[in-house]
Amino acid sequence: MTDDKTVADLVVERLVAWDVERIYGYAGDGNNPLLGALQRSDVAPRFMRARHEESAAFMAVAEGKYSGGVGVVTSTQGPGAAHLINGLYDAKLDSVPVVALVAQQHTSALGSDYQQEIDLSSVFADVAGPFMQTVVAAEQLPMVIDRAFRSALTHRTPVVVVIPHDVQTAPAPELAGDDGQEHGVVVTAPEWTHGVVSPREDDVARAVEVLDAGERVAILAGRGMAGARQELMDLAERLDAGVTMSLLGKPYVDESHPLVGGTMGHLGTTASARILQNCDTLLIVGSNDPWTEFYPRPGQARAVQIDLDPSHLANRYPVEVGLVGDSAAALRALTERVGVRDRSAWRGDVETWVGQWREISRERAEVPARGLNPELVARRLCRHMPHDSRLAVDVGSSVYHYVRQMDLPTSVPAHLSSTLASMGCGIPYAIAAKATAPGRPVVVLAGDGAVQMLGINELITVSEAWPGWSDPTMVVVVLCNGDLAEVSWEQRETESAPRFAPSQDVPAFDMAGYARLLGLRGVRVEDGRQLDAALEEAFTADRPTVIEAVADPDIPLLPPFPHGREMLSSMREGLRAEGDEGHHGLVLLEEYARIEEERFT
Numbered sequence: 001m002t003d004d005k006t007v008a009d010l011v012v013e014r015l016v017a018w019d020v021e022r023i024y025g026y027a028g029d030g031n032n033p034l035l036g037a038l039q040r041s042d043v044a045p046r047f048m049r050a051r052h053e054e055s056a057a058f059m060a061v062a063e064g065k066y067s068g069g070v071g072v073v074t075s076t077q078g079p080g081a082a083h084l085i086n087g088l089y090d091a092k093l094d095s096v097p098v099v100a101l102v103a104q105q106h107t108s109a110l111g112s113d114y115q116q117e118i119d120l121s122s123v124f125a126d127v128a129g130p131f132m133q134t135v136v137a138a139e140q141l142p143m144v145i146d147r148a149f150r151s152a153l154t155h156r157t158p159v160v161v162v163i164p165h166d167v168q169t170a171p172a173p174e175l176a177g178d179d180g181q182e183h184g185v186v187v188t189a190p191e192w193t194h195g196v197v198s199p200r201e202d203d204v205a206r207a208v209e210v211l212d213a214g215e216r217v218a219i220l221a222g223r224g225m226a227g228a229r230q231e232l233m234d235l236a237e238r239l240d241a242g243v244t245m246s247l248l249g250k251p252y253v254d255e256s257h258p259l260v261g262g263t264m265g266h267l268g269t270t271a272s273a274r275i276l277q278n279c280d281t282l283l284i285v286g287s288n289d290p291w292t293e294f295y296p297r298p299g300q301a302r303a304v305q306i307d308l309d310p311s312h313l314a315n316r317y318p319v320e321v322g323l324v325g326d327s328a329a330a331l332r333a334l335t336e337r338v339g340v341r342d343r344s345a346w347r348g349d350v351e352t353w354v355g356q357w358r359e360i361s362r363e364r365a366e367v368p369a370r371g372l373n374p375e376l377v378a379r380r381l382c383r384h385m386p387h388d389s390r391l392a393v394d395v396g397s398s399v400y401h402y403v404r405q406m407d408l409p410t411s412v413p414a415h416l417s418s419t420l421a422s423m424g425c426g427i428p429y430a431i432a433a434k435a436t437a438p439g440r441p442v443v444v445l446a447g448d449g450a451v452q453m454l455g456i457n458e459l460i461t462v463s464e465a466w467p468g469w470s471d472p473t474m475v476v477v478v479l480c481n482g483d484l485a486e487v488s489w490e491q492r493e494t495e496s497a498p499r500f501a502p503s504q505d506v507p508a509f510d511m512a513g514y515a516r517l518l519g520l521r522g523v524r525v526e527d528g529r530q531l532d533a534a535l536e537e538a539f540t541a542d543r544p545t546v547i548e549a550v551a552d553p554d555i556p557l558l559p560p561f562p563h564g565r566e567m568l569s570s571m572r573e574g575l576r577a578e579g580d581e582g583h584h585g586l587v588l589l590e591e592y593a594r595i596e597e598e599r600f601t
Contacts, residue, residue, distance in 0.1 A: 005140045005172040008037035009159075011101065011163070012044045014145040017190035020045045020072050021065060022435055024056040025100075025310055027078020030103025030116070032166035035074075045072070048435060048465075051457035053080050054107035054429040057087020057100070057452075058417075062383070062432035064096040066390060066414040070152055071432075078116025080096030081123060086422055088127045088158040093221075093419035095246065097152035097159075100128070104164040107136060111568040123511035125162040131159040138170045139185045146188040153192050178365025182497045183600035197308060199323035199330045207304040207321045208337045214302065216240040216346045220264065220295075222305060226287015228328035229410060232285060233257065235335045242275035244268075246289035249405065251414040255407040263403045265291035266559050270600060273560035275350060280584035284319070286327050288312045290419065294563065306330045312459035361404055363595045369552035370584065371526055374398070375481045377549050378405035378445060381477055384535040386441050387411050390433040393448035394426030394455070397485040400557050403443055404575075424454035427476065431461055434469060441473035441539065448480040449506045456514065463518035466544050474544035475535070476515075482506050493559075493567050500580055515546035522550040554585035561596045574588045 011034055015023065023045045027035055038044045050056035053075045060071030071091070075084050081102045091098040102124075105117045124132045131151035133144050141163070175187050199207075211217060217239045225232050229252055236243050236259055242263045246252050253260055262269035264276060268291075276282075276296050284305040294315050296303075305312075305319040306327055306543045313322035323330045365375040378401035385391070392396040393402045393412035399416060408414055413432075419424040426446040434442045444453060459476070466472055483506055515522030521541050525534045525548065538545035556571070558564045571589055575582035 005173060006033065006037065007141050007163070008033040008166065008168040009040065010172040011143055011145065011168070012037045012041050014142055014190060015072065016043055017151050018070070018145075020070070022046050022048050023072045023073035023074055024048045024050060024063070024432070026050060026053045026056055026080060028103065030076035030080070030105070030165055031074050031101070032472065033165065034101065034103070034163070039260070048287075048431075049461070050428065051460055052454065054081035054086050054424070055454050057098070058425045058428035059432040060098045060100075061087055061091045061094070061096050062392070062415060062429040063436060065094070065438045066075065066090065066413055066433050068273050071096065072148060073098065073102065075103065076116075077105055077120070078118055079101045081118065085123070086125060086287050088124075090417045090422055091158040092127050094417070095156040097156050099148050099152050100158060100160045102160055104134065104162050106166040107164045108166070120160070120162050128158050128160040130155040130157050134162040134164070135163070138167065139173045139175065140378065141167070142175065143188045144191050145187040146411045149190065150192045151328055153194070155562050160501055161478070162584070166299070176364045189334055192264065196329055197325040199306070199325035199333065203321060203323050204330070204333045204337065207323055207334060209474055210302050210304050210321055210342070211239060211281060211283065211334065212339050214239070214402070215343060216279045216280045217283065217343070217379070218275045218279035218296075218301070219243045219283045219285060220246065220276070220287050220289065221249040221285050222246040222287025222289060223252065225249065225327040226252045226286075228285070228331050229253070231328045231331035231335065233330050235338070238335055238338060240347035240350075241278065244272035244275055246287040247399070247416075247418045249287055250403065251408065251412065252410060253442055254410055258354055259347070261350065261354050262357065265289065265294050266399045267403050267557070268294065268406060268560050269357050270360060270560040270596060271353040274353040274600070275582050277562070278349070280363075282317065284317065285331065288315060290316065290335050292316050338562050343568055360595055362598050364592060365405060365592055367588065367592075369555060369588070371550040371552050372528060372531070374401050374481070374549070374551040374555055375405050376530065377396070377479060377551065378402060380535060381443065381445065381530050382406040382408060384532070384539055385412065385595065386539065389443050390437060390439045391414065391443045391445070392426050392429035392433055394444070394450035395421050395423045396447040396450050397557055398445045398447045398450070398479055400486070401479075401585065403489045404405075416585055422449040427455035427458040427462070430474060430476070431458060431465065434474060438469040439471045441471060441475070444476040446476070446478055447485065448482065448509065448511070449484045451478050451511070452506065452509060458522070459515065459518055462544055463520055468480040472543050473539060473541070475538040476544065478511050478546060478548055479551040480511060480548050481553035482508065483553040485553050486557060487555040488553070489571070492571045494570070496570040496573040498574050498582065510547035512548055521545040522548065524550065526550045530582045554588050556585070556589045556592045558589070558592050561600055563594075564596065
């Protein structure tokens with residue numbers, strides 16, 4: 001055994017060996033030894049404290065999303081561990097590698113119902129399925145850390161390492177010394193690499209046959225094609241294919257291209273709905289999007305799917321040919337082999353639908369509203385964002401406006417809690433976005449309900465951190481409509497019910513004043529004529545800015561037509577049941593429906 005070094009010091013050494021630059025978390029008696037080791041080390045990852053473990057977990061997820069590496073988070077036992085769960089599920093459902101280092105009570109006390117003792121193996125069994133391990137011996141620690149990182153990276157999932165307090169404070173062992181390897185001790189190394197997997201040739205040939213036979217080809221692109229942006233568009237051009245994206249795939253596709261119809265699904269664009277409704281062939285690339293009712297009808301289209309994970313094949317649609325492999329390699333193989341044929345009629349249809357959608361998007365943003373039209377806010381925000389910005393979007397109606405109004409250049413990474421769709425992620429995500437690139441502007445688009453969940457507290461973290469940033473630009477745009485608008489519209493759409501005020505009202509909160517209280521800039525905008533000036537000033541300010549955008553809660557979250565047309569009757573019924581309070585929303589709904597109908601006739 002070494003004289004002074006503890007297992008906690010060994011944890012820090014292993015994190016450094018895995019090139020970890022930051023560890024997010026919150027302190028407690030259980031992880032104090034680890035925090036002490038971070039303090040003692042001259043080369044330790046930087047510890048970044050959130051105001052709550054749930055936020056810290058979101059930050060670790062965002063670290064993985066923005067950096068492409070592994071996010072690391074730590075918590076104490078008991079309540080600290082329980083608070084991590086939501087963020088770790090965000091990582092699991094969006095396939096992001098995260099390593100959680102969770103403390104536990106002394107091993108001698110386990111099983112006694114000790115204070116803050118909970119069964120962490122059961123708590124984390126599902127969310128950390130590929131790897132969840134408790135370290136019970138000092139010699140075990142390096143191996144467990146190495147396996148945790150390899151599992152997280154290989155499976156792109158969260159993993160959990162539980163380290164009891166007495167194990168953290170134990171003397172660090174000497175492994176594989178002069179006497180050779182000890183029986184029962186597994187010595188490993190911090191090493192992992194990602195190979196390029198190419199699809200099988202016979203599968204490629206079958207896929208080419210399907211694509212060549214198609215007259216109206218559509219591509220659904222997910223985040224799995226992030227490293228194959230050019231390859232995707234090369235194949236789309238060769239096939240004259242209409243391109244749609246999953247929510248996770250949106251940041252990786254150039255939406256200025258005339259074949260790109262935008263994001264699919266309930267919150268998607270009408271162009272994407274038309275492409276998927278009318279195609280006879282579908283190519284799914286790196287997507288596991290769950291909005292199955294917006295896919296082509298089963299039997300309508302022959303389908304090919306490319307995915308690195310074989311378990312995703314035919315998971316959302318009856319696929320005829322599956323290609324297991326790297327998206328770029330698979331797309332290049334297809335582009336080299338598919339034939340050229342005249343699909344000009346289909347290409348013309350796609351380009352028409354895309355052009356019509358762009359007009360719809362513009363007209364929707366210009367619809368007069370009480371206060372600000374939130375679609376206008378998102379559209380203007382996109383216009384003002386520098387090309388080296390990073391965007392974090394919180395969950396709620398703000399996601400609809402991001403999808404429909406923010407056609408970002410592919411140089412702007414944009415992330416949100418997509419599959420879990422957890423409110424409260426926006427500002428924690430933004431903090432990690434800034435931590436991984438402190439010289440780049442960071443933007444948040446969020447609703448007041450989401451910000452009141454976690455964001456208000458994490459603005460304290462922003463106020464603490466920003467003086468250390470090389471570029472102080474962070475613009476937090478809060479759509480303050482006093483309503484949980486997405487759920488209000490769901491009550492009308494899916495239940496044909498009126499909005500239920502006791503569950504939907506968001507209490508008034510002085511966002512701009514609160515920002516100023518924290519030493520940030522705070523601006524309240526109530527009129528569209530103030531918007532451009534407020535945004536311009538925010539992006540040139542000497543500190544982060546919170547823009548309190550007073551928005552109309554009645555702007556409809558209308559699904560893309562033709563599905564949206566089917567939902568009109570239930571939405572009208574819900575609004576009419578609200579009496580006078582629903583009249584304004586009903587007027588706006590009819591205006592939005594008119595815009596859709598006139599453009600897509």
